Amino acid sequence: MPESAGCGIAIDMGASHLRFVLASVEGQILKESRERVHSEAGPRGVIAQIREGIARLIQSKNGLGTLRGIAIGVPGGVDPQTGKVVDANNVPGWREEDMGRELEETFRIPVFLDNDANMAAIGEHWRGVARGIENFVFIALGTGIGAGIFVDGRICRGRNGFAGELFRMNLEWPRWTEDFPDTGYLETYVSGLGLAKLGRKVVANGNGDQPSTLADQRDARYIFEALHQGDPGAHALIEQSFVMLGVAVANVVTVLDPELIVFNGGLVKGAPDLLLETVGKVVRKMQPKAPKITLSTLGDKAQIWGALHTLLEPAQQCAIRSAQKCAVT
Structure with missing residues (x-):
């Protein structure tokens, strides 16, 4: 793949596990890892865990081009006005966390957040029975x-x-x-x-x-x-x-x-x-x-496909963007 093609990171923040995927802009999955969510560490600990997982993928992407963005499906509501994750039922104490903004400040690339079921529905519409x-x-x-x-x-x-x-x-x-x-x-x-x-x-x-x-x-x-x-x-x-x-x-x-x-x-x-x-x-x-x-027909990859589609489609990116409201025309 040419260096200019670029890549993106999709993350499935499940009830018990985190899945990290590095993919090409064509939607080809290049690297993937899975680990238990450290929910007992609370919101700060889980956000730190996600940050570390992203950093590992970035370090492993040699020759894969520019990292274009990160898309995350979360087990809770995302405020359309602010991009804040209102709650995450699997993480005690999670309330109004501005995870997208924090990750953008760390990695200096766009971060797109959506509810996990929404991400999975997007994936099903793109690659599945819908x-x-x-x-x-x-x-x-x-x-x-x-x-x-x-x-x-x-x-x-x-x-x-x-x-x-x-x-x-x-x-x-x-x-x-x-x-x-x-x-x-x-x-x-x-x-x-x-x-x-x-x-x-x-x-x-x-x-x-x-x-x-x-x-x-x-x-x-x-x-x-x-x-x-x-x-x-x-x-x-x-x-x-x-x-x-x-x-x-x-x-x-x-x-x-x-x-x-x-x-x-x-x-x-x-x-x-x-x-x-x-x-x-x-x-x-x-x-x-x-x-x-x-x-x-997508099984446990439905949400990952939805996150990847969000990275590939500007219309999906506009729907919910961390720390801002982006009007879709």
């Missing part, structure tokens, strides 16, 4: 739940940058007066953390009458393992969760009327067929003109 589709909803179902929404070919971020934060959706109207400081209403039932917590009460061991010794884990993998081993409690819990997800999706369809719903994330991998069957059944029952419902 290519060529102007109206669709990408639903990330993992440790938490969130969505990236495409309307008329462009991401819909909303006034405050919180469009698609499905975890706040309340399907139990009598509970509207309750506070949910740690998780949202929907996320209590439809997420990895939510299922892990609920599973401690229902997943049994071999004789069916005692709590599973695996039920002290913080993620939901043990529930899906129990499902595949024939545990009736696990099956009932997961099916109930997917029914509630189906109702949430049907409500989203009522508002947006998308052509396509795309699911991705760690929770999807646990029981993809059951998810599609259950959610599809509920949505078709509630919606006379239900959209197609499918799984992502």
Whole structure:
């Protein structure tokens, strides 16, 4: 590759891991690394960890040309006015961190930030099953739940940058007066953390009458393992969760009327067929003109592809830019 071609860095700031990718301006992945997020170090520690990861990639890019920019998908809202990361649910104490500006000051190159589900939706529209589709909803179902929404070919971020934060959706109207400081209403039932917590009460061991010794884990993998081993409690819990997800999706369809719903994330991998069957059944029952419902073809690289596309497309860069508002014409 000629020296003048240049390269960019894409970062996936996940719930438990950081992924760093160095890519050419043509979108070819050149170098990649992955490490655990040091969330226990708090916001300052995580930002320092990201800064160090970027520095390592920069040191390794000999002969790859000028570094054109950095794009980061974050697990929280990004203020469209300021570019600040409003929150990051996996990092205790994260509030209104101006990470983009700090990284720009360190590396003297543009830094573009967006919500991780938005980045993944952009990736799916560029390289995945949503290519060529102007109206669709990408639903990330993992440790938490969130969505990236495409309307008329462009991401819909909303006034405050919180469009698609499905975890706040309340399907139990009598509970509207309750506070949910740690998780949202929907996320209590439809997420990895939510299922892990609920599973401690229902997943049994071999004789069916005692709590599973695996039920002290913080993620939901043990529930899906129990499902595949024939545990009736696990099956009932997961099916109930997917029914509630189906109702949430049907409500989203009522508002947006998308052509396509795309699911991705760690929770999807646990029981993809059951998810599609259950959610599809509920949505078709509630919606006379239900959209197609499918799984992502990009897997855990959807967000990386979205970040790379952000580096390659000026229109995406204008949508959210760290420390400033950039009007899209």
